[in-house]
Amino acid sequence: MADRPVKELGGKTPLEAARKPSFNRIAKTGISGIIDVISPGTPPGSDTATLSLLGYDALKVYSGRGPLEAIGSGVKVLPGDIAFRCNFGTVDKNLVILDRRAGRIATEDAAKLAESLQKIALPKSLGVEFLIRSTVQHRAALLIRGSNLSTAVSDSDPEKTGVKVEAIKPLDGSSAAKRTAKVLNQLLDEFHNVLDKHPVNKERVKRKLPPANVVLCRGAGTIPSVKPLSEIYGIDAVCVGATALIKGVCKVAGMRLVEVKGATGTPQTDYIAKAKATVKALKEADFVLLHVKAPDVASHDGNAKLKMEVIEKIDGMLGYLLENVDLDSTHLAVTADHTTSIVTKHHEGDPVPVAITGPYVRCDSVVEFGERACAEGGLNRIRGMDLMPILMNLIGKTKKFGA
């Protein structure tokens, strides 16, 4: 949601230019500030940003997006499993990549392919199991489980077309990295063999569609080994989110996931349905994270107008919350997980605004929610991982250090 000043908005950011009475009400009745989600100048990923905003030290616990997205897609990832983000892609006979998304293959077709791949039997002597699950369209999760495995391996996905699929290489001298690379190269070879002859792909070729004849892997990682929020703060925590990645991070934090009909992770998501789910969840839970992906989507498209529209819809969502939660016993905090520039279309390391309203908050003189207005607020400049302890302190859930 956060951005940089842009010329086409008269030097304002999309958030500053948007009509946002509910955002402003939170700033006006609360305390504001800016957050370096990871550290000053560091552009956060969506995964590390959410880990930080939930109070974890992402620089220490994060080891890759793969396992988080896998667990968020409903794949059961255990500590120690090496997980990857995968695409079904299209290669020619020489393994040169023609399409990294196999023409954005339909979710149902990809599911059939993954089902066939899962039937491959690895030699028992190897002591390694694997699990492959397709998620949405060309996207899939792959994980391998066994002793002496490592995340220190390269990607097979070169992230561009016109070049060959890369062999996975060990990234350090450990026997675990060597073994992991070997197992994966063998497995991906077998995947290619099965996919090449698969009826779904034969049918696709007939229909002049690119066959999904390769699995491209990237982002080896394990799930972060962190204490759940319930253990750290003694709270019941809930996530109202749509994207697999955010759900994965929240699951790792031990949060309950609430599925919301109409929540899509796109600008067309059902904002009010998410607000309603949040109000409902707050009746039981101590803490609810309501995440909206839409502004990031608009930013990556470089669409300032769409970004403003999306922010105004989020403002409507906040309006619903302000009307329907008991503000005498509830704190509301609004922030962004990162700055995404509609000019560069990338995540940027500029800090994000934050505002917190609720009982006994040291209300400051900020009256508008925006990147620059919040920088003058009473919270000053904090780190992403500081936000959660600050919120938990307000609801009496932090433990005294010392006596």
Place this chain on the structure above:
Amino acid sequence: MADRPVKELGGKTPLEAARKPSFNRIAKTGISGIIDVISPGTPPGSDTATLSLLGYDALKVYSGRGPLEAIGSGVKVLPGDIAFRCNFGTVDKNLVILDRRAGRIATEDAAKLAESLQKIALPKSLGVEFLIRSTVQHRAALLIRGSNLSTAVSDSDPEKTGVKVEAIKPLDGSSAAKRTAKVLNQLLDEFHNVLDKHPVNKERVKRKLPPANVVLCRGAGTIPSVKPLSEIYGIDAVCVGATALIKGVCKVAGMRLVEVKGATGTPQTDYIAKAKATVKALKEADFVLLHVKAPDVASHDGNAKLKMEVIEKIDGMLGYLLENVDLDSTHLAVTADHTTSIVTKHHEGDPVPVAITGPYVRCDSVVEFGERACAEGGLNRIRGMDLMPILMNLIGKTKKFGA
């Protein structure tokens, strides 16, 4: 001294609502900011807070209140000694606690009991010595000294009445923890036997007073292993404080303790006597920590009016300092060691205000000393352990890092 906005003061904090011309003069002529004494959102203890404000990393060096209070009470605590905070309490025949403070037994009576307990002879083969000293009323310090001892043991004090005294348990699997628990349980048993038959207690029972027939222990710890301030900054540092805990922390930091007649650690303390002692100490010392416990006492009682009165008395004390120190060669910094809410009556993790005046300070536009006014100051938001280097830099006592 710091607090949250409260309804009965029209949304102001007690500090904001108090009349405080001298506090305000320091803010107006100086630079202000807010301090996360331990870390954002973490409620500090009085011990960890003072360690931090003296520049130490409390999260690394702190291991419990017991040894700090013991050393502050005049007990000679050596590195490695395991020290506890103790109460003389009252139990029935089944060791069920009737009164955790033995009717707030008189200091003189408790001293006689401690003297008798100190005569107990532990078997030499045990290789453990102990030291027990009564301090004020029911309070006492106990330490054990010997090889293979550990702080990883539980409390015998359940911190409530109507339940049995707890056996001390090892908190990890180490032989040291097991041995420490065993030695302590044996010692506390012997204490109980001696106290049960003690003439002081027989006399108390006759006078219908609860006998002090048990010693309740909590907060096992060792003294923090830190460099004294004299070594870090090359300064002569003095503490003007009344409570054993603050004196203990200052002693650990190598500071000289000044005893002030009339300084009690209560709202009735002699504020001007403490100011006079500070002015006197400043004639020789480079740094004087003047600590007033009173606002915390008022907060724990939930008494907003008393808290304001106490703050106004502290303001008078600051007025004396402003009149009587040479402001051309002296820096004055005012802050609080933590936020204590008069609503929750607990230490809270909200930041505390700070203001520093003196030669060459980058005076900012803040004109009032308060939680919110200072948040707009030129120091911005700092950590507790940063304050001391900032002060030492102003008086030319920090060392260059690099060349």
